[in-house]
Amino acid sequence: MGWFAYAIAWLAAALFWALAASWGSHRPPRETVLWGFLAMGPAALMGLGIWALSGRVEWNWRSRRFLLVHATFLVVFAAVYATSWIWPDVLGGRRATALTLLRTSPILVWNLLMGTWLYLLVTGFSYAIRAQRRARTVEASAAEARLLAKQAQLAALRARINPHFLYNALHSVGALVTRDPARADQALERLGDLLRYALDAEDQVPFRREWAFTHDYLAFEQLRLGDRLRLESQADPDAASALVPPLILQPLVENAVRHGLAQRVEGGRIALGARVEGSELVLTVTDDGPGGLLPEDRNGIGVGSVRERLHVLYGARASIDAGPAARGFGVTLRLPVRRETGEIER
């Protein structure tokens, strides 16, 4: 479609040229049409070269390369354009006639100016069209990113806090009500905190809040599973103020509970770790379950959703590594450290 428009534009230019020539030379337009095509045809072909050039040389007034390349091509373009009408004579072996014609032509300078003007015009259009296309692509990927963020929010409400986690947590609290009212009371408070954290749609939170949430979450799983769930956790004080996307650990912890120990009669151990290594925050979730046995299952929705979120937020600066660990299964997250002030540490 673009090439069709390009051809039409040059066709119009050629006809306009023919009309102007007809007025200037007092000849009927049908005789000057050929001149029009002779003048505009080479220009149109060279225009294709300009289009290609605009894709290779970035638009930048201050770049010497940009200026040099375009100055060179402008001279060539204008020269070819201004001399194109003598080519039939040259190719027909009448070189002397052609040169005389050229030398005595009253419009040579005018043609050079016209060529310059055409070059600038085509160049301007080429860069403008490329800029517009780029803008459209950027807009489309921005829209895609927004959509992903929305989907992630929705998933946070449903998948990250698995409704069955809530049903089971409520059932546990119900069991505590008569047996241990004080603990039931405390558990309800915690459940409130947990829900508030999960439902607040903040983009980034200090890691200490994510850490506290993860422990609250696991406290409910411990309430449910009793001593079958054993927890070890260790965090660098340094990590506390680093900013992280909320609920980034939860899917991994949920996986560890579900696959690492819920299916084993004797239960198991989950180890959480958080440390700062240079400019990276390193988070680990390890369990001692049957890690090597179920690699596909273990890499399922939890790891996938975390990976996708990290990719949208940090691109290549964050990574997630999941696989069998020394005993069981381990996931390691690495994300760039941002402090609460908002800067990225170098």
Place this chain on the structure above:
Amino acid sequence: MNEVVRALVVEDEPLARARLRELLEPVDWVRWVGEAASADAARRALAETRPDLLFLDVQLPGGSGLDLLRAATGTPAVIFTTAHDRFAVTAFEVGALDYLLKPFGVERFQRALERARPFLEAPGASPAERGGEVLGTGALERLFVRDGGRIVPLACADVERIQACDDQVLIHARGAIYRLSVTLGDLEGRLDSRRFVRLHRSHLVNLDHVASFVPTEDARFLVTLRSGATVIASRQRSRALRAVGR
């Protein structure tokens, strides 16, 4: 026959286990005879205690509660206790009496027990007789359907007609419509064929709920149900119905 119903609790969560025991305490016609926290322990407890009633969590460490049932001999009546509603279809496949969706408290627990009581105390409903239903050969007596936030049992006798809808069925019963994730063909195979008949490709009716069969001019039957609903039988099925009527 022993007047007291002997109940075994199979549940991996300690608190939920204690809770069930607590809920059973004031019920004088049911006696708690033991509990198990894993599939293996449950197998042993089943063999040892031979309970009449089993409270069963579906997801257990070391295996699923359903495999447990299929493998068990002298199957007891079962009430499911789980946070997942997706086992409702399986629950009726194994002939469960009820389906308690977590979280549940005293009220729902007692309602489920009261609903189960006639089945448990009926002399005909011995575990051996239910065996056929459990093992997937006998006709089902009840389905489990979603009703708001709960899963409730629905006696097949109350079902008026069943309509296919994509890969689900719509069950018309007691003036309401319940959705169930099972195909009409699968469901038909598990229903009493003397009671439920196919009227056409996507419709089963319960003969007990039919008010009249009226032949139409093109040799089909217009079936009117007691609720007032009407279904026209296909030509092929109408022929079969005539054969039955003879």
